[in-house]
Amino acid sequence: xxxxxxxxxxxxxxxxxxxxxxxxxxxxxxxxxxxxxxxxxxxxxxxxxxxxxxxxxxxxxxxxxxxxxxxxxxxxxxxxxxxxxxxxxxxxxxxxxxxxxxxxxxxxxxxxxxxxxxxxxxxxxxxxxxxxxxxxxxxxxxxxxxxxxxxxxxxxxxxxxxxxxxxxxxxxxxxxxxxxxxxxxxxxxxxxxxxxxxxxxxxxxxxxxxxxxxxxxxxxxxxxxxxxxxxxxxxxxxxxxxxxxxxxxxxxxxxxxxxxxxxxxxxxxxxxxxxxxxxxxxxxxxxxxxxxxxxxxxxxxxxxxxxxxxxxxxxxxxxxxxxxxxxxxxxxxxxxxxxxxxxxxxxxxxxxxxxxxxxxxxxxxxxxxxxxxxxxxxxxxxxxxxxxxxxxxxxxxxxxxxxxxxxxx
Amino acid sequence: xxxxxxxxxxxxxxxxxxxxxxxxxxxxxxxxxxxxxxxxxxxxxxxxxxxxxxxxxxxxxxxxxxxxxxxxxxxxxxxxxxxxxxxxxxxxxxxxxxxxxxxxxxxxxxxxxxxxxxxxxxxxxxxxxxxxxxxxxxxxxxxxxxxxxxxxxxxxxxxxxxxxxxxxxxxxxxxxxxxxxxxxxxxxxxxxxxxxxxxxxxxxxxxxxxxxxxxxxxxxxxxxxxxxxxx
Numbered sequence: 001x002x003x004x005x006x007x008x009x010x011x012x013x014x015x016x017x018x019x020x021x022x023x024x025x026x027x028x029x030x031x032x033x034x035x036x037x038x039x040x041x042x043x044x045x046x047x048x049x050x051x052x053x054x055x056x057x058x059x060x061x062x063x064x065x066x067x068x069x070x071x072x073x074x075x076x077x078x079x080x081x082x083x084x085x086x087x088x089x090x091x092x093x094x095x096x097x098x099x100x101x102x103x104x105x106x107x108x109x110x111x112x113x114x115x116x117x118x119x120x121x122x123x124x125x126x127x128x129x130x131x132x133x134x135x136x137x138x139x140x141x142x143x144x145x146x147x148x149x150x151x152x153x154x155x156x157x158x159x160x161x162x163x164x165x166x167x168x169x170x171x172x173x174x175x176x177x178x179x180x181x182x183x184x185x186x187x188x189x190x191x192x193x194x195x196x197x198x199x200x201x202x203x204x205x206x207x208x209x210x211x212x213x214x215x216x217x218x219x220x221x222x223x224x225x226x227x228x229x230x231x232x233x234x235x236x237x238x239x240x241x242x243x244x245x246x247x248x249x250x251x252x253x254x255x256x257x258x259x260x261x262x263x264x265x266x267x268x269x270x271x272x273x274x275x276x277x278x279x280x281x282x283x284x285x286x287x288x289x290x291x292x293x294x295x296x297x298x299x300x301x302x303x304x305x306x307x308x309x310x311x312x313x314x315x316x317x318x319x320x321x322x323x324x325x326x327x328x329x330x331x332x333x334x335x336x337x338x339x340x341x342x343x344x345x346x347x348x349x350x351x352x353x354x355x356x357x358x359x360x361x362x363x364x365x366x367x368x369x370x371x372x373x374x375x376x377x378x379x380x381x382x383x384x385x386x387x388x389x390x391x392x393x394x395x396x397x398x399x400x401x402x403x404x405x406x407x408x409x
Numbered sequence: 410x411x412x413x414x415x416x417x418x419x420x421x422x423x424x425x426x427x428x429x430x431x432x433x434x435x436x437x438x439x440x441x442x443x444x445x446x447x448x449x450x451x452x453x454x455x456x457x458x459x460x461x462x463x464x465x466x467x468x469x470x471x472x473x474x475x476x477x478x479x480x481x482x483x484x485x486x487x488x489x490x491x492x493x494x495x496x497x498x499x500x501x502x503x504x505x506x507x508x509x510x511x512x513x514x515x516x517x518x519x520x521x522x523x524x525x526x527x528x529x530x531x532x533x534x535x536x537x538x539x540x541x542x543x544x545x546x547x548x549x550x551x552x553x554x555x556x557x558x559x560x561x562x563x564x565x566x567x568x569x570x571x572x573x574x575x576x577x578x579x580x581x582x583x584x585x586x587x588x589x590x591x592x593x594x595x596x597x598x599x600x601x602x603x604x605x606x607x608x609x610x611x612x613x614x615x616x617x618x619x620x621x622x623x624x625x626x627x628x629x630x631x632x633x634x635x636x637x638x639x640x
């Protein structure tokens with residue numbers, strides 16, 4: 001322990017012997033660390049937003065369907081339980097939220113245009129936790145209950161159909177006998193979403209109204225469940241599996257929306273690659289700094305060896321010096337990242353590139369997400385790689401012959 | 410009685426360009442504990458090479474080196490480091506202090522590596538700095554001290570842990586005559602009161618006057634080895 005203290009004091013003093021070089025290197029490490037964390041926070045925020053939006057639009061955290069539904073999402077593939085049975089099974093099971101819905105493909109027609117949409121027959125009260133729609137921010141009104149006779153369309157879809165609140169549209173789908181099931185609805189509200197594609201894709205009607213139109217009694221095609229964290233859905237998944245039988249298929253959101261699921265996995269991989277790329281750039285500076293620091297004090301290293309310090313202690317001294325340099329640089333970089341990300345957490349408006357962002361599912365406001373795990377990962381990776389990069393100059397320093405080193409000019 | 414230093418048939422050749430230079434040529438010498446020996450030779454005569462061989466800083470091409478009954482020319486680097494740390498104090502020609510440490514920290518350095526407790530280190534370092542006339546300069550770094558002061562710090566570091574053997578290579582080369590005299594008187598006092606063995610390589614006639622034994626070297630060989638009454 002005493003030797004560690006001796007080496008640490010020497011390392012710290014040598015670090016500040018050439019303070020200009022140390023400050024330059026510290027700046028490089030700090031900026032590199034800041035870039036790692038800041039870019040990761042931006043990307044993490046964007047991906048998180050895409051996932052949260054995606055989950056809120058469609059999957060929830062866990063879903064149950066008829067086993068055939070995901071391959072053929074038609075009204076013929078309905079969940080085998082009635083509304084009453086579903087309520088008996090799930091009402092008191094302790095989920096954050098759950099909802100049963102009718103979700104089938106349909107066509108909506110105005111007097112001028114027709115568009116294919118996903119028809120969502122919902123109970124608005126049960127869906128509120130899942131929905132991307134802000135019920136209070138709807139032109140007109142949102143659905144008031146499962147028996148509501150109105151329809152709520154996206155604002156963009158209404159534009160396309162050249163319709164508006166108060167006008168009537170016809171919704172058309174198929175019933176279980178493959179007969180046309182259609183019905184006229186009055187447009188009671190127009191919802192707004194982060195992305196136009198969402199506004200064009202969904203039409204909301206009351207669940208009971210949809211069940212009557214489709215002639216499916218009190219059955220649904222999908223039941224969705226919400227847990228505490230979309231990253232850890234296993235507790236919800238296990239609970240749902242324990243409450244149903246083999247007649248239905250239980251799926252995690254990553255299985256329902258494989259694009260989003262893959263994106264979440266990719267994000268962690270991308271983060272690691274990004275950290276390593278930045279470090280590789282930094283490592284040249286780090287190794288150069290250490291080589292110069294060792295070269296400048298060959299005589300003093302020789303002196304320490306001559307006085308009885310072991311080569312392993314010289315090795316330790318250089319490694320400690322490198323670790324101190326990295327630790328201080330990382331701390332400054334972490335602080336910088338925190339100081340720049342925190343004020344931006346309320347959102348960065350990138351609406352000038354909204355169209356481009358929407359092409360891959362991102363919204364026009366970016367919410368940077370400073371995840372402590374990302375900060376720890378980048379710090380740990382830099383420390384480990386920095387240690388490895390420092391081994392070579394430290395090893396060379398420890399191999400000097402005292403008599404040669406001490407006479408070096 | 411066991412010799413403090415025993416060198417048997419040492420040979421060491423350096424290559425300089427196309428020329429082989431025999432720094433040590435079948436040299437043998439024995440130094441008893443408590444002796445005060447002065448090695449003298451013209452430049453290139455081999456005295457520094459002999460000093461380095463005795464201190465385990467340089468390994469001879471052939472021959473044997475024994476320190477306090479242990480053969481050291483076959484020891485590993487780690488064993489040699491332990492030997493130097495425990496038994497030998499070094500004073501080099503150029504002051505060779507650690508520039509990022511203060512005078513007191515330089516003096517404490519060897520004791521720290523030895524694992525001596527902080528309070529003991531502090532007491533000893535203050536005492537020895539006072540003894541070499543540097544009281545009040547404990548917190549100065551080498552760059553803030555004169556050459557003579559630096560050399561006295563180096564001497565303090567070499568003797569603070571009371572090694573059995575002190576090896577000094579031209580210790581007065583960069584000192585004025587007053588400081589040189591003070592330094593040699595300090596060496597003499599340590600030799601007489603603590604029975605510390607001193608081996609000093611020097612050109613300086615004033616240093617030779619303090620030695621009890623003069624060993625003259627030429628081309629890596631001992632040409633004269635006489636005892637004398639110290640000044």
